[in-house]
Amino acid sequence: MASMAAGSCISFKAYNPCLPLHPPKRSVSNFTIRSIASPIRPSPPVVVPFPNIDTSTPPTHVAWTSIRQDQWEGQLSIQGQLPRWLNGTYLRNGPGVWNIGNYNFRHLFDGYATIVKLQFEDGRLIAGHRQIESNAYKAAMKNQKVCYREFSEVPKTDNFLAYVGELANLFSGVSLTDNANTGVVKLGDSRVVCLTETQKGSIIINPSTLETMGKFEYSDSLGGLIHSAHPIVTDSEFLTLLPDLLNPGYLVVRMEPGSNERKVIGRVNCKGGPAPGWVHSFPVTENYVVVPEMPLRYCAQNLLRAEPTPLYKFEWRPESKAFMHVMCKASGNIVASVEVPLFITFHFINAYEERDEKGRITAVIADCCEHNANPLILDRLRLHNLRRFSLKHALPDARVGRFRIPLDGSGHGKLEAALDPDEHGRGMDMCSFNPAYLGKKYRYAYACGAKRPCNFPNTLTKIDLVKKKAKNWYESGAIPSEPFFVARPGATEEDDGVVISMVSGKNGEGYALLLDGSTFEEIARAKFPYGLPYGLHGCWIPKN
Numbered sequence: 247m248a249s250m251a252a253g254s255c256i257s258f259k260a261y262n263p264c265l266p267l268h269p270p271k272r273s274v275s276n277f278t279i280r281s282i283a284s285p286i287r288p289s290p291p292v293v294v295p296f297p298n299i300d301t302s303t304p305p306t307h308v309a310w311t312s313i314r315q316d317q318w319e320g321q322l323s324i325q326g327q328l329p330r331w332l333n334g335t336y337l338r339n340g341p342g343v344w345n346i347g348n349y350n351f352r353h354l355f356d357g358y359a360t361i362v363k364l365q366f367e368d369g370r371l372i373a374g375h376r377q378i379e380s381n382a383y384k385a386a387m388k389n390q391k392v393c394y395r396e397f398s399e400v401p402k403t404d405n406f407l408a409y410v411g412e413l414a415n416l417f418s419g420v421s422l423t424d425n426a427n428t429g430v431v432k433l434g435d436s437r438v439v440c441l442t443e444t445q446k447g448s449i450i451i452n453p454s455t456l457e458t459m460g461k462f463e464y465s466d467s468l469g470g471l472i473h474s475a476h477p478i479v480t481d482s483e484f485l486t487l488l489p490d491l492l493n494p495g496y497l498v499v500r501m502e503p504g505s506n507e508r509k510v511i512g513r514v515n516c517k518g519g520p521a522p523g524w525v526h527s528f529p530v531t532e533n534y535v536v537v538p539e540m541p542l543r544y545c546a547q548n549l550l551r552a553e554p555t556p557l558y559k560f561e562w563r564p565e566s567k568a569f570m571h572v573m574c575k576a577s578g579n580i581v582a583s584v585e586v587p588l589f590i591t592f593h594f595i596n597a598y599e600e601r602d603e604k605g606r607i608t609a610v611i612a613d614c615c616e617h618n619a620n621p622l623i624l625d626r627l628r629l630h631n632l633r634r635f636s637l638k639h640a641l642p643d644a645r646v647g648r649f650r651i652p653l654d655g656s657g658h659g660k661l662e663a664a665l666d667p668d669e670h671g672r673g674m675d676m677c678s679f680n681p682a683y684l685g686k687k688y689r690y691a692y693a694c695g696a697k698r699p700c701n702f703p704n705t706l707t708k709i710d711l712v713k714k715k716a717k718n719w720y721e722s723g724a725i726p727s728e729p730f731f732v733a734r735p736g737a738t739e740e741d742d743g744v745v746i747s748m749v750s751g752k753n754g755e756g757y758a759l760l761l762d763g764s765t766f767e768e769i770a771r772a773k774f775p776y777g778l779p780y781g782l783h784g785c786w787i788p789k790n
């Protein structure tokens with residue numbers, strides 16, 4: 247078991263937050279580049295032909311169009327004013343290449359990872375992007391075909407014997423992708439790692455050149471093939487969940503800066519279903535790790551299929567119910583395991599502890615971007631749906647889902663909308679908040695919302711969880727990526743900082759957008775010489 251400094255638990259006399267106020271009734275236990283780019287070679291966006299598109303379809307939006315060059319770097323001119331204090335690099339990862347030659351991928355999450363940077367240096371902005379040289383990407387470019395199992399794409403096997411071999415490869419993990427296309431984190435020891443849901447897809451990059459440096463190898467023997475795509479990373483630790491597909495449950499693990507060895511904090515056994523629920527992300531409070539058990543569960547049969555199902559590697563099992571588990575970070579004890587209403591989320595926003603008048607923790611509050619328990623959202627992120635706008639494929643409704651998980655031993659928790667979803671157009675995903683408020687009571691979240699009609703989140707929204715109001719940014723036809731909050735050094739107000747987003751514009755352009763974190767007004771924008779494909783998650787690397 248990993249240990250934590252004794253002082254990390256709050257010190258109320260005779261009160262231990264790792265023990266429930268009342269015990270729960272049941273305790274659960276070498277590289278070919280597609281085309282090597284010259285340092286600056288702006289090129290117009292390319293419309294990748296896509297089969298089955300009817301001719302009335304408008305041209306494909308640049309957000310869903312593969313980036314043409316493998317790398318680029320150059321200085322951007324700025325409209326507006328960059329804050330003088332903004333010194334550092336914003337990195338954003340995401341799937342930027344969705345085709346191999348004429349073969350087009352199915353799903354947003356299949357794309358090969360493209361890392362984009364915005365390097366803010368004394369009022370100048372140096373931008374660039376580069377493909378991450380995963381084995382999956384290199385093999386695809388070399389052989390001109392899919393060679394590893396991606397989110398929905400599977401390598402084609404020619405005969406039965408090859409299929410049997412493929413099964414063995416799946417179970418050993420050999421055939422799984424290492425396409426690190428989901429996020430990027432800066433570890434406490436300053437290594438910068440791109441991540442996806444497969445453990446082998448943890449790839450170290452140079453944050454300045456964006457060069458792929460090599461694999462991040464976990465030196466422990468915890469095994470398993472997958473993990474949460476969103477570890478909680480601070481200067482002092484890296485926390486993540488390892489789903490156990492054989493004996494349904496999750497290991498909660500922790501890694502120290504400077505180490506490659508994860509240590510087990512504890513284990514949660516699933517309360518329902520034949521397999522654990524998908525854990526794309528999870529939240530933490532100051533004392534606890536919250537482990538969600540969604541009814542959208544990993545599915546062994548679907549993992550083996552050559553052709554994807556509408557829910558890909560997952561299945562919707564409402565009868566397995568939904569649960570939230572709360573584990574003490576210091577002891578690994580489970581202090582609550584409650585049934586909650588059915589839910590679907592990719593992204594938890596933040597969580598915190600609620601206390602009574604004596605200062606005792608009575609509940610954990612956990613917020614997420616919740617898709618109204620409708621698994622359809624996963625299929626709506628198919629490129630075919632995204633590229634062809636029709637009202638038939640409108641964005642399903644979503645909300646800020648707020649869980650209240652009581653720590654009094656009762657068996658049920660609550661899930662309600664934290665504010666009226668109409669405040670943000672009933673679109674809600676790709677969230678951030680001020681990282682100084684990680685695990686603490688917080689007021690503001692930033693996310694993508696919707697101005698309808700739309701088939702993908704198309705606004706940036708600042709949510710005030712106290713006033714239950716949202717302020718929205720919208721530009722016709724534009725698709726903004728995750729609004730990422732960077733706090734002003736020395737700030738005392740929660741929303742004192744800037745929000746960075748990369749926008750894919752309606753005329754094929756791409757630009758970086760800076761909004762004031764407090765007023766949510768635009769303060770600057772900087773146009774790239776080419777269109778930006780949609781991207782997922784980012785991180786901030788302060789200078790020095």
Ligand SMILES: CC(=O)/C=C/C=C(C)/C=C/C1=C(C)CCCC1(C)C
Pocket residue numbers: 354355356395396397422423427428442443444472475549559
């Ligand atoms: C981009 C994103 O958000 C999610 C990517 C998820 C991936 C690449 C999932 C891959 C998987 C496999 C290739 C097989 C095992 C299951 C699973 C982790 C879904």
Ligand SMILES: CC(/C=C/C=O)=C\C=C\C=O
Pocket residue numbers: 428592623644673674675676702703782
């Ligand atoms: C982009 C997205 C959902 C949008 C729906 O509203 C989810 C991304 C998940 C992976 O990081």
Ligand SMILES: [Fe+2]
Pocket residue numbers: 428475476526592593782783
């Ligand atoms: Fe994500």
